[in-house]
Amino acid sequence: MDAREQLSVLDNICRQRFIDTLAANGQYPLKATGVDVLQMNICRKCNLFCNHCHVEAGPHRTEMMSKSIMENCLDILLENEISTIDITGGAPEINPHLEWFLDNASQLKRRLIVRSNLTLLLEEKYRHFIDTYVRNNVEIVTSLPHYKADGTDKQRGKCAFETIIAVIGKLNERGYGKEDSGLVLNLVHNPTGFYLPGSQSALTHEYKSRLLKDHGVHFNDLFCITNMPVGRYLQHLLKNDTLADYMMELIDSFNLAAAENVMCKSTISVSYDGQLYDCDFNQMLELPIETNAHIRAFDMETMRHRKIVLANHCYGCTAGSGSSCQGTTAREEK
Amino acid sequence: MQYYETKDLADFPNIGEWTSAEAQKFFDYYARATGDGKLTEREKSLIALAVAATQNCPYCIDAYTNKCLSLGVDKEEMMEVFHVGAAMMAGITLAHSTQMRKIVKKKEM
Secondary structure, three states: OOHHHHHHHHHHHOOOOHHHHHHHOOOOOOEOOOOOEEEEEOEOEOOOOOOOOOOOOEOOOOOEOOHHHHHHHHHHHHHOOOOEEEEEOOOHHHOOOHHHHHHHHHHHOOEEEEEOOOHHHHOOOOOOHHHHHHHOOOEEEEEOOOOOHHHHHHHHOOOHHHHHHHHHHHHHHOOOOOOOOOOOEEEEEOOOOOOOOOOHHHHHHHHHHHHHHHHOOOOOOEEEOOOOOOHHHHHHHHHOOOHHHHHHHHHHOEOHHHHHOOHHHHEEEEOOOOEEEOOHHHHHOOOEOOOOOEHHHOOHHHHHOOEOOOOHHHHHHHEOOOOEOOEOOOOOOO | OOOOOHHHHHHHHHHHOOOHHHHHHHHHHHHHHHOOOOOOHHHHHHHHHHHHHHOOOHHHHHHHHHHHHHOOOOHHHHHHHHHHHHHHHHHHHHHOHHHHHHHHHHHOO
């Protein structure tokens, strides 16, 4: 299903447009507040084929960020005070320029994140990335949908859980996930079905105790992320005839506090070809930023005051406790 | 008009209609009682699911099945909850046979 079809399906099923909900809550137009995060989607190729993936990444994809676009990103980072560099994919390690980029980006002394599925790091060709991550003090974020094998494998593929746990063990040996080591390993939880994630603090408690007790592994924080009705997850919603119910749940769970803290207000997402977007989801739905700019035309003043491009998938970030690449965005009720 | 329609669950926040002050007290209490405390929110959600099952409340079963899923509870664990409820109901029923047996023994010659 192409981007236009996805947007059309969502338009037809939502009883109230997202922008109308924002307007009714005094939040429209939604304006950026700055650029704290430069998120780079450096390839859509992946060794896994996860059934919740909004990128629809997989071994068949060919999109790959060139070294030249990465150099453009480094130039922008050098010229501007952007505190976080957030690298995602696909599987970022597949991009042949990742190691070069990390060695250069780490010299800028910013928060440097790689969203890795970890499963490649047991393979001979990619094993050295553990050294690369340690050397550059890279913060690793990895998706582990459930603390049990069944839930994770159902979403990420057979034996994914076992492999990820094995790699987390190796990362722990190097200090990752251990308090005071300075090496950060964060996990991502997202529901393994058609429902919203629960309380991040409750799930963190459960993940920490279960993973330690059952597998002896450690991590720092857990980010709860709502599955967005985009890409492969949208296809599953349609196939199971649950899209209407899911969208109704997202709409009914609209949370003003989450809307006020959406990540797009402080993020710029760069695609493999250098095109700029307000977030990775807009990137997959081919909704570029208001000015339709390329990384080579990056202008901080324009970015800082831009109007965010919105559509109905945005309900995913404002439902319940809110959702972002850093987990929930609204303070949990006590 | 039908009884127990799925969409009626969404009406729960409106039970304060006509008695808002009482309802607000209830909702505050409900949030406190079911939230994180000495017991975790997960443990309390499993207890709530067992109560919902034994009280035959379709709204609560719907709400707490979803909440348990969202907190990472798997289907085997939830099924065990139903067995706990079933065992408790069976036990409670059989425990009441004491009354019957006491009366029978008193009446027997």
